[in-house]
Amino acid sequence: MKIAKKLVDEATINQFIAGDVKAFDAIFEAYNAKLENFAYSILKNESDTEETVQEIFVKLWEKRTSLKQTSSFESYLFSVAYNTSMTLIRKRSKEKHYLEYLENVNTDSLINVLESEFTEEELQQLQQRLNKHIEALPAKQQEAFKLKHFDRLSYQEIATSMNISKNTVENHIVKAHKYLRESLKKDYFIVMLLVSLLN
Amino acid sequence: MDIKGIINYLTNHYHKDNVRDTVDNLADERNNELYEPIFRMLWRKTGSQKRLKSGETARLNAIHHKINLSGKANNQKDNSRIRRLMYSTTMKVLSRAAVWLVIPFLSFLALTMWFPKSILINNQASVVHTEVVAPVGSQINLTLPDGSKVWLNHGSRLTYPQCFKGACRTVHLEGEGFFEVESDFKHPFFVETKKMTVKATGTKFNVKAYDDSPDFETTLVEGRVAVMKTVDEKRRLISKLDPNQHFKFKSESSKYIVKDIDPEKYIAWKDGKLMFEDDALPHVMRKLERWYNVDIIIEDEKLKRLTYKATFFDETLDQVLEKLATVSPIKYEYEKREFNENGTLEKRKVTIKYDLKN
Numbered sequence: 001m002k003i004a005k006k007l008v009d010e011a012t013i014n015q016f017i018a019g020d021v022k023a024f025d026a027i028f029e030a031y032n033a034k035l036e037n038f039a040y041s042i043l044k045n046e047s048d049t050e051e052t053v054q055e056i057f058v059k060l061w062e063k064r065t066s067l068k069q070t071s072s073f074e075s076y077l078f079s080v081a082y083n084t085s086m087t088l089i090r091k092r093s094k095e096k097h098y099l100e101y102l103e104n105v106n107t108d109s110l111i112n113v114l115e116s117e118f119t120e121e122e123l124q125q126l127q128q129r130l131n132k133h134i135e136a137l138p139a140k141q142q143e144a145f146k147l148k149h150f151d152r153l154s155y156q157e158i159a160t161s162m163n164i165s166k167n168t169v170e171n172h173i174v175k176a177h178k179y180l181r182e183s184l185k186k187d188y189f190i191v192m193l194l195v196s197l198l199n
Numbered sequence: 200m201d202i203k204g205i206i207n208y209l210t211n212h213y214h215k216d217n218v219r220d221t222v223d224n225l226a227d228e229r230n231n232e233l234y235e236p237i238f239r240m241l242w243r244k245t246g247s248q249k250r251l252k253s254g255e256t257a258r259l260n261a262i263h264h265k266i267n268l269s270g271k272a273n274n275q276k277d278n279s280r281i282r283r284l285m286y287s288t289t290m291k292v293l294s295r296a297a298v299w300l301v302i303p304f305l306s307f308l309a310l311t312m313w314f315p316k317s318i319l320i321n322n323q324a325s326v327v328h329t330e331v332v333a334p335v336g337s338q339i340n341l342t343l344p345d346g347s348k349v350w351l352n353h354g355s356r357l358t359y360p361q362c363f364k365g366a367c368r369t370v371h372l373e374g375e376g377f378f379e380v381e382s383d384f385k386h387p388f389f390v391e392t393k394k395m396t397v398k399a400t401g402t403k404f405n406v407k408a409y410d411d412s413p414d415f416e417t418t419l420v421e422g423r424v425a426v427m428k429t430v431d432e433k434r435r436l437i438s439k440l441d442p443n444q445h446f447k448f449k450s451e452s453s454k455y456i457v458k459d460i461d462p463e464k465y466i467a468w469k470d471g472k473l474m475f476e477d478d479a480l481p482h483v484m485r486k487l488e489r490w491y492n493v494d495i496i497i498e499d500e501k502l503k504r505l506t507y508k509a510t511f512f513d514e515t516l517d518q519v520l521e522k523l524a525t526v527s528p529i530k531y532e533y534e535k536r537e538f539n540e541n542g543t544l545e546k547r548k549v550t551i552k553y554d555l556k557n
Contacts, residue, residue, distance in 0.1 A: 007247070021263075028259050034247040041209045041241060042225075046479070046503050050258065051452060057262045078242045086231065093226035102222065103215040109500040109553075110211040115246040118206050126202050126236055181232045 007031060013073050017064050024061060035081055037113035042085045044102065044110055048092070056084050133183050137176055144172035202237060209241055254477050254506065261456050327361040333374070335492040338469070343370070346381040347388065350469040353489045354409070375407040377469045380422075395448060396434055398425040404440075405466050412485075413450040418465040419443070473511040473519070480505045483523070484551065491516040494546055499553040502529060520549070530554035 007030040015023035032053065039052040059080050067076055092098040137145060140162075147158045155173075159166040201224060207213045208221045224230065333339040333351035340350045344363035351357055355374025360367070369389040380388045382401025390397045392408035394415040402422025408415045417426060419440040426446050427434040437455065440446055443462055448455040467474035473490060475483055481503050484495040493516060497503060505527050511519050520531045534548040 025259065028262070031247075032255060032258070033249050034245055037248070038242055038245045041245065044211075045500070051454075054258065054262055054265065058265050061262075061266050078239065081242070082235065082238050086225075089222065090226040090228065093222045099219055099222065102218045105500055106498075107211045107213065111501060111504075112211060113246055113248070114210060114241075114244045116244055118210065118240070118244070122240060123203060123206060126240065129236060130202065130233065177229045184232050184235070 007034070008073075013067075017067055019064070027060075028057060031077065035077075038081055039085045040111065041113055042089055043092070044105070048088055052084050052088055056081050059084065133180055136183060137179060141172045141176040141179070144169050145176040148173055205234060205237055209237075257458070257477070260458065264457060328358050329361055331357045335489060338471070340469075345383070345388075348379040350377040352376065352407075352468050353492075372406055372408060374409050375405070375468070377403075377405045377466055379403050394428075394450060395437065396427045396429060398427055398434075399423070405462070407465075409489075415448040415450070416446065416465075418445045418460070418462050420462045420466065467510070471512060473514075475507045475509050477506045477508055479503060480507070480529075480551070483507050487516065487519065492546065494548045495551060496548065497551045499551075502551060502553055505529070516549075524554070528553060528555050 008027055012023045012026050016027055035053045035056055036049055039056075040046075040049045043049055043052065056077075060077065063080075067073065134142060134145065143162060144158055147153045147161065148155075153161070155166050155169050158169045162169065201221065204213070204217065204221045205225060208218065208225070213221060225234070331339060331341055331351065333353060333355050335354040338350065338352055340348065341357075342348050343359060344361070345368055347368075349357060349370075352375035355372065355376055357370055357372055357376060359370040368383070368386055369391060371391045373392070376390070378388075378390065378399070380399050380402050384400050388399045390399070390406050392406065392415060393410065394408055395417075397404065397406055397417050399422065402424055403420040404422075404424050405416075405418040405420070407417070417424065417440070419442050421442055423439065423441070425439050426437045426448075428437050429435075437448075438446055438457055440457065443459060445458045445460040445462075445465060446455060447458075461476075464474050464476040473486065475486075480497060484497060487493070488495050507523065507527070509522070509526075511522075524530055530552050532550050532552065534550060536544050536547060539545050
């Protein structure tokens with residue numbers, strides 16, 4: 001596994017947690033471009049990107065004392081960036097003019113911000129990881145989940161094909177998601193542990 | 200569960216036919232954890248290359264300001280707790296003496312509350328409004344009955360009551376105006392817009408609130424102003440400005456930003472100058488659209504990150520575009536104009552395209 005290089009040193013992070021504005025500025029200097037690029041991949045327009053990055057840094061400052069271990073700074077920053085960007089795209093996904101923009105914008109004109117493209121291998125790796133978790137689901141939940149997400153059936157259609165009530169289908173799917181969330185969290189924890197050991 | 204679709208979206212290789220599905224899928228909160236590994240990978244792959252546009256310092260300043268704002272809010276909470284403690288001990292002492300103060304206090308209250316009201320009611324009785332319009336492509340300046348001066352920018356409209364002097368100096372603005380208000384501390388001057396209201400006594404400031412823009416902006420040159428928003432028919436204070444500060448409210452996100460600025464850029468229009476100071480291309484084109492009464496389309500999303508620093512005075516649209524094209528990778532094309540049904544020519548349209556010279 002490739003280990004991301006650190007853009008700020010531990011001393012700076014410690015000063016930042018203690019409330020040092022200069023250290024905060026150094027973090028901004030180091031991560032602003034990366035955060036802008038990351039948010040842009042998700043949102044695909046300038047003004048939303050700018051707003052999101054602003055919000056990420058404000059949150060980072062306000063919650064700085066909850067950051068106990070300096071070693072997990074990157075990971076923490078990622079979580080804030082991920083959640084903030086997702087909150088906005090969730091809102092935008094309901095807006096007609098935004099969807100029209102995505103449909104009509106020339107995708108070649110959007111800026112590519114990646115240092116390396118996703119490889120076929122990585123894609124499969126992600127897919128396998130996801131499959132592993134789905135296959136660990138109890139049989140009924142797994143069936144309902146697959147019909148919903150792979151075959152794109154509606155709750156009613158799933159109910160008919162599995163010969164159970166619509167309520168039960170909904171129940172299965174809610175439980176499946178809950179289970180997956182838990183198991184992914186554990187999986188993620190193990191991955192992170194490996195990364196920190198390698199460090 | 201369409202990992203490939205999501206990756207294609209994130210790397211701009213998506214197809215317009217299924218982008219709605221992908222975004223729906225992404226936006227589904229239940230998938231948040233499922234997709235996290237994809238985004239972690241994306242994060243690792245995301246480069247730190249700087250983007251075309253400058254203005255990083257300005258963005259850091261905006262963040263500092265926001266942090267200060269929320270910081271202040273926290274401090275205020277603490278202060279009020281201390282104040283409440285002091286208040287309760289002082290109250291015990293005072294309450295004994297208070298009885299002797301109640302009667303004169305009540306009569307004072309009656310005097311101050313009753314009389315100004317009756318004056319107000321008289322004044323509002325006869326309201327005839329005057330309306331001044333500066334069409335797109337022209338500017339106007341005028342003096343109001345109280346001696347205050349107003350400059351109106353292209354495509355703006357100002358409405359004010361004819362009996363303007365005295366207690367109720369309120370104008371209504373649609374568009375952009377620069378105000379030099381005659382000093383009268385007893386009777387504040389209000390500029391109402393659909394989005395917010397600016398309250399001033401004697402002072403120089405600019406207000407920008409076009410109906411077709413979701414933003415409200417005001418810039419203070421001299422004196423003091425307060426920005427207010429009407430909620431449930433009551434004006435509530437949003438922010439106070441000091442000279443050389445710029446206030447911007449974005450309706451889309453309901454957020455506002457106050458910045459320290461050089462006001463020249465914001466008020467240059469009143470002297471017929473078109474001024475840009477590290478402004479992004481969409482902003483520049485928006486201004487040109489109003490100034491020259493044209494529609495401008497930016498064809499390439501990439502171009503939206505270009506920024507410009509320039510001042511134009513008494514130049515034609517063609518001269519301005521030509522100069523912008525010489526200093527940046529753009530070219531412009533006029534579209535052929537058709538006749539409208541009533542025989543007039545339709546508005547001129549210009550398209551801005553990407554053009555890498557040489």
